[in-house]
Amino acid sequence: MNTSPGPNGWKTIFLLEELSLNYEFKSFHFDDIKKPPFIDINPNGRIPAIEDPRTGLTLWESGAIIVEQYDTDNRLKFDDMIHRNLCNQLLHFHMSGQGPYFGQCGWFQHLHAKKIQSAIDIYANEIKRVLGVLEIVLSKKGDDEQWLVGNKMTYADMAFVPWNFRLSEVLMQSWDEVFEGTPRVREWHEKLVELPSWKRALEHRVRLMDEQRLQWNGVPKGIETFADYEEKIEKGEMKYD
Numbered sequence: 001m002n003t004s005p006g007p008n009g010w011k012t013i014f015l016l017e018e019l020s021l022n023y024e025f026k027s028f029h030f031d032d033i034k035k036p037p038f039i040d041i042n043p044n045g046r047i048p049a050i051e052d053p054r055t056g057l058t059l060w061e062s063g064a065i066i067v068e069q070y071d072t073d074n075r076l077k078f079d080d081m082i083h084r085n086l087c088n089q090l091l092h093f094h095m096s097g098q099g100p101y102f103g104q105c106g107w108f109q110h111l112h113a114k115k116i117q118s119a120i121d122i123y124a125n126e127i128k129r130v131l132g133v134l135e136i137v138l139s140k141k142g143d144d145e146q147w148l149v150g151n152k153m154t155y156a157d158m159a160f161v162p163w164n165f166r167l168s169e170v171l172m173q174s175w176d177e178v179f180e181g182t183p184r185v186r187e188w189h190e191k192l193v194e195l196p197s198w199k200r201a202l203e204h205r206v207r208l209m210d211e212q213r214l215q216w217n218g219v220p221k222g223i224e225t226f227a228d229y230e231e232k233i234e235k236g237e238m239k240y241d
Ligand SMILES: N[C@@H](CCC(=O)N[C@@H](CS)C(=O)NCC(=O)O)C(=O)O
Pocket: 005, 006, 007, 008, 009, 030, 033, 045, 046, 047, 048, 060, 061, 062, 063, 099
């Protein structure tokens, strides 16, 4: 269950696609996720959430939805204690360090009714700091170990993609500026977004955004630019809770 613009749901879709699992989308408007039937599935009223008919498991919080029960060959995870813990560590860093700060930056940059430059700066600096931490993690790896943990891609790498993918819009910078000083992160990110599974996830995204009358960047159709959108938000012409 997903809302099309929010990055967190695409983490789940990316994993489902990478593991070639069968799944069915339920797409919700942001306006509908704080009320039934969605709130009956996730009392936190946020996406994503899954209902797994094979196991009876209902789950919310994207970091928890790593569908490891279906990764029986350990394609995206490790079996040994050390690497299992390291993956978990990076997933927690993503959930606490990347998601909330990147999200707040996007909020203050585009959706908050008043431009508060100091708030944008705080979160933009934090984004740069998080990218710097990832740069250190990747720089400590050997040349044949281009992933965050061990020598293969895991769910920990994949978790960072949907937010990193939006960074140019969130920071309002070119990709060269976004990745200035973090070349290993850029290389790693560019490898991840080339994966067919990510491309398939994006194809679904385009379709669902279209159904919800949204442009690729989340701006409603009929509004030309981010600047026009922000002006409408400032005038109270768009509704957010
Ligand atoms: N920690 C949660 C965050 C979920 C979250 O914030 N999702 C956003 C979309 S990316 C959402 O549903 N926002 C709607 C709202 O805040 O009302 C997770 O990772 O699942």
